[in-house]
Amino acid sequence: MDVKKILLWGLDLLFPPHCVFCNRTVAPGTCICCSCAEELASQSSFSRIGVSRTGSDIYCLTLYWYRDQVRDSIIRYKFQGEKRNAAFYADVLARQIVHWFPWRPDFVTSVPLSAERLKERGYNQSELLAEPVADKLKIPYIQSLKKAGKNRVQHSLRRESRKKNVAGVYSLCGVKIAGKRILLIDDIVTTGSTLLECSNVLLNGGARDVICAAIARVPQGCPPSSA
Ligand SMILES: [Zn+2]
Incomplete structure (x- = not known):
């Protein structure tokens, strides 16, 4: 020791x-x-969340169902400043990524917040999770995406509205991603619209592959009331 x-x-x-x-x-x-x-x-799941505009299947690993004590824990992490939880989530994510992923990513990136939301919250919960995951996997963390403007909060919207709400909101930061295999991290997956839109931006920018991971997935028909 x-x-x-x-x-x-x-x-x-x-x-x-x-x-x-x-x-x-x-x-x-x-x-x-x-x-x-x-x-x-035994709540880990590795499943397809959709197809990118370039025709690739996009898969996402999640650790838990977003309900009960998991939901409470993520709400404390995301909205109440309980940032120390990131180390635990990242540790479990990194172990499950090694178990499930068909290939090793070149780098880790995360779903960005708008500048306004970042100022409001003080931290990006997805970035806070992605950095220790990269550290544990011994690959770089690179912020490759930015969010152009403040859209409506996704949890208040239905599936089709969610797609429209995120369309065109994300763009590349200008880092080199051509030919790279990228691990994209978010905190919660509901319909997968945000992760799919970010994957599209990365693939359209020349990334070879994108694969996603998040702490929890929302059971269908049960929208998160506070996320
Ligand atoms: Zn407990």
Whole structure:
């Protein structure tokens, strides 16, 4: 055990950590209680979210269903400044990416926020997740997309309106992506419209492949009320 791990373990003894999902106190050096670990163990899914305008199938890995304690945890992470949860989500994502993905990405990128939303929230929850995922996979994190303007919040819209709402909103930052295989990260997937639109921008810009990953997926017919 290295010095950093010993210090972190000591801090956990003084300030006991809490389960990322249900907030119960957990043992030093851990982030999830036994009951949540058991309940959420087999919710990972790797599925097709749509077809890009260049004709490629776009797949997305998600870890959990967006409901109950997962929903509460992501709301705390995304809206209430509980940023430390990113390390836990990123750790699980990186392990599942190695398990599911058919190829190794050249770099990781994330769904951007508009400048206005970023100023409001103070952080981009998807970027905060993507950076440690890149670190764990030992590949670079590159911010390759930007969001031009502030559109309506996706969760308030139906499927068709969501597609229209994100069309033309994202563009490239000017980094070289030609021929690259890219891992695109977001926090929650509802219909997949945002990830599909961002994938289209990357593929139209010359990327070879895009594959997506997110913490949770919303069960169909059950729109997230606060995400
Ligand atoms: Zn728990």
